[in-house]
Amino acid sequence: MDTGTAYGLRLGAPLENLALVGPDTPYGEVMRRYWHPIAKVEEATTRPILVKVLGEDLVLFRTRKGALGLLHPRCIHRGASLYYGGVEEDGIRCCYHGWVFDPQGHCLEQPCEPELGLHRDRVRQPWYPVQEQYGLIWAYLGPPEKKPVLPRYDVFEDIPEGEVLIVNDTGVGGGGPALLDFNWLQHWENVMDPFHVPILHARFSGFQFTAEMALIPEVTYEYTPRGVRSIQMRDLGDGRSLRRITEVIFPNLRVVASPKLASGPTNIIGWVVPLDDVNFKIFTLARDADPQFLGKLRSTHEGRPWADLDEPDHQRMPGDYEAQSSQGKISIHSEDHLTTTDQGIAMLRRMMAKQVRAVEGGGDPVAVSFTEEDALVRIEGGNYFEGAADAPLLVAAVED
Ligand code: FES
Ligand SMILES: [Fe+2]
Structure with a gap:
């Protein structure tokens, strides 16, 4: 009788605890304790680009003063992507209603609100720390106290x-x-x-x-x-x-x-x-x-x-x-x-x-x-x- 044929073959599973890298995955959390290169330095300009790392979509830009910003793309006001934002001296302006965020996500301006937003300091665009070294931009996506x-x-x-x-x-x-x-x-x-x-x-x-x-x-x-x-x-x-x-x-x-x-x-x-x-x-x-x-x-x-x-x-x-x-x-x-x-x-x-x-x-x-x-x-x-x-x-x- 033939044995070992592929009939009835049931395949198992990946080692998901090691292979997967998104937020809340076991090795994804290990990865988030280290800095990772995400782009070459020349890619960060006053034109925002989308970068993806460890399953997260982010927007990378360089302010007109030269600071690097890596922000969650979904504007905290009502969700327009900062990919369409305009980069200014100190941050990026959302195209939809003009909120401006600095590289640490602080809201600098809400132009339609009285006095540019009396409560703008109560909101924060999610952001990640970045550094430049060896011609690369490095990001840290982990818990701040473990950086x-x-x-x-x-x-x-x-x-x-x-x-x-x-x-x-x-x-x-x-x-x-x-x-x-x-x-x-x-x-x-x-x-x-x-x-x-x-x-x-x-x-x-x-x-x-x-x-x-x-x-x-x-x-x-x-x-x-x-x-x-x-x-x-x-x-x-x-x-x-x-x-x-x-x-x-x-x-x-x-x-x-x-x-x-x-x-x-x-x-x-x-x-x-x-x-x-x-x-x-x-x-x-x-x-x-x-x-x-x-x-x-x-x-x-x-x-x-x-x-x-x-x-x-x-x-x-x-x-x-x-x-x-x-x-x-x-x-x-x-x-x-x-x-x-x-x-x-x-x-x-x-x-x-x-x-x-x-x-x-x-x-x-x-x-x-x-x-x-x-x-x-x-x-x-x-x-x-x-x-x-x-x-x-x-x-x-x-x-x-
Ligand atoms: S959605 Fe960004 S300012 Fe309104
Ligand atoms: Fe090889």
């Missing part, structure tokens, strides 16, 4: 002469559209999945990065004070070995060194920012002498960029986007069969669940700092070559 200090990262402090800070918000790495249309966790977990690299990015689809990455590494995983890391050892067969360290830092950072194997500590960090449960954006910062550095890191498919592929090409040479988006809009995690090589995924999920419990119990999640001294993050991820230093990289042999 941490905005972290700094050693790689982006004191950028040496001849190098520039590169700011990118269109993803990086294995190909795909700028806005990724599936659950953010499928991408973040992938950072702790070093075994997909030799298969997906080399054996299955042709070399998408470099020849070294086709070697199956020996991997150890470790918890760190800020997240989880994997240490991937590859014997390059020419007297050298490669020690590649990849980190995830809570709540959503990816520290993935150049897959094209630039040597040394990484010069790249990415933030996997959920817009909602089924859309996310990757904000990436890098430091390099070449302003085009990040664009050149992208994987290629028989030498072609992802955007040039047709449907049969996507099937023949899938990359990260095809693999991760095809797990589902939100992957049904209950149906996963985790094995020994999924240890990094299991450790990450366990550590996420621990942060959920910490926050639910009234505590703080890992890696939040409340003093400037604690706010500097030292990054350990990178590519470290050991052995004969002058042996040529295999990179030269790879079509790119």
Whole structure:
């Protein structure tokens, strides 16, 4: 008799406590204890824009005096969107009846009311704190009394002469559209999945990065004070070995060194920012002498960029986007069969669940700092070559 057929298959459910990010969701509350990049600084102007983050729709603008504002879009008077508002010296004026709100939501004017609103100080447009750093605008959407200090990262402090800070918000790495249309966790977990690299990015689809990455590494995983890391050892067969360290830092950072194997500590960090449960954006910062550095890191498919592929090409040479988006809009995690090589995924999920419990119990999640001294993050991820230093990289042999 046939067994194991799909007849009667009932699929389970996602790990909703970890995957969902809206208000009042378990991991959404964890996420709300940290600052998140929401836009590039040049996007905030006197023309308001809509931004979405953690399932919340917001309006971002810069007053004529230069202050950043991030407000709930629905005007507290009677609901017109501040997206149609006009930005002035000190705030934004609603188009409908002209109420003016400053970046902290104070109502400055109600022009149809006597004396511009005798009781205007009794209302407040909901707002969020924002800061600028490293060419990005960062927002804090959590409880005000738990607001941490905005972290700094050693790689982006004191950028040496001849190098520039590169700011990118269109993803990086294995190909795909700028806005990724599936659950953010499928991408973040992938950072702790070093075994997909030799298969997906080399054996299955042709070399998408470099020849070294086709070697199956020996991997150890470790918890760190800020997240989880994997240490991937590859014997390059020419007297050298490669020690590649990849980190995830809570709540959503990816520290993935150049897959094209630039040597040394990484010069790249990415933030996997959920817009909602089924859309996310990757904000990436890098430091390099070449302003085009990040664009050149992208994987290629028989030498072609992802955007040039047709449907049969996507099937023949899938990359990260095809693999991760095809797990589902939100992957049904209950149906996963985790094995020994999924240890990094299991450790990450366990550590996420621990942060959920910490926050639910009234505590703080890992890696939040409340003093400037604690706010500097030292990054350990990178590519470290050991052995004969002058042996040529295999990179030269790879079509790119
Ligand atoms: S709805 Fe905004 S001022 Fe009336
Ligand atoms: Fe990948």
